Amino acid sequence: MSIRDEQRERVVERLSAHLLANGLAQVSLRQLAAAAGVSDRMLLYYFEDKAEVLSASLERLAGQMIVSLARALPDGQVFPLAEFVQRAADVAGRSEMRSFMRLWVEVIAAAARGEMPFAEISNQIIFGFQTWVESRLDLPDGVDRAGVSLAIIALIDGLALIDICVGEQHRGRAARALAFLTSASGNAKPA
């Protein structure tokens, strides 16, 4: 492997940590370069352009998060809706996950703003999460599994918005209230 490729990996590793800690607040080339411990000139030698730097770093983060989630809710095990929602909300409330969710919201907003390459990234991550949720969800037949999965993702992501706006405590309160929101619906008939 060339020095260039080695450096790419090191940079991506450092930058994903930096993004997780600092969000998308300071993502100019010079600031990213400083965080990665290289010169801005070299960043653009290792990567095509700024978009590629961010893509690579965010991709790595998304991968880490999938691993982290899989550890919390192991594959091959399925849960009824109410329990799944509760577990997912708990996991997403843990501190490393909170950082990721905050960053994740910023990525989505950048996608809304039409900035490259965020639209494609957020699209991929949503669908990734969707299949992830779907495979762990025990639902009666006749229910729109994809729809319910998306709704759960909306719920969990929405909690991240609450977190950002009014802080962790209110987020926790809302998360606890989910028990009431979803409590008996596992037995309900599909529409």
Added chain:
Amino acid sequence: MSIRDEQRERVVERLSAHLLANGLAQVSLRQLAAAAGVSDRMLLYYFEDKAEVLSASLERLAGQMIVSLARALPDGQVFPLAEFVQRAADVAGRSEMRSFMRLWVEVIAAAARGEMPFAEISNQIIFGFQTWVESRLDLPDGVDRAGVSLAIIALIDGLALIDICVGEQHRGRAARALAFLTSASGNAKPA
């Protein structure tokens, strides 16, 4: 009223429309000034600084949205949880509201990034919505009304994220699936 004050109003009116249509993508002083039909020099004559321009415009938008919401779910009327969620999701899915929700997500992300004056704005709007929801929600005694309200807001805002990431159709699908998520919980016992 001085010319300056008149111009302030005109500018706020035009800019709120512009923000609703274009989001926070192009919000440099010069671009805002062009959208408002004045020179950037004059924008800073009418307003203290950029933050005040955005504050005033977003405040106006938030007011409009409250009015719009109140029309859809009139005051003095209360709904059981499942029905309220369904109605709220429907309203938020209508096109003017969708624009607002998209903008709203961008505001929250700016708050996450620590940009002024977004943190305070988003905080205010969340609590405004919370009391708005709370006053229209028919819940059994013993339930954390504030918590449930926040959870509902999370849900509705989360749908906006879905909208941004994967489009209106998937948002609609998730919204329809809410019926299943919340269907029987109105009768559940509080935790």
Added chain:
DNA sequence: TTCCCCTTGTAGCATCTGCTACATTCTTGT
């Protein structure tokens, strides 16, 4: 050694950013 290419540094460009200094016109009260 000599050549070549991978790697790195220095310097800078063109543009945009929020904001300001200064000069000018226009309005208004006396």
Added chain:
DNA sequence: ACAAGAATGTAGCAGATGCTACAAGGGGAA
């Protein structure tokens, strides 16, 4: 009519941004 203040235009500053041109060090192949 005239002075004072409100309103507007012109020009620009100082810093940041993404990116690039150019040259030079460094190490392996001939």
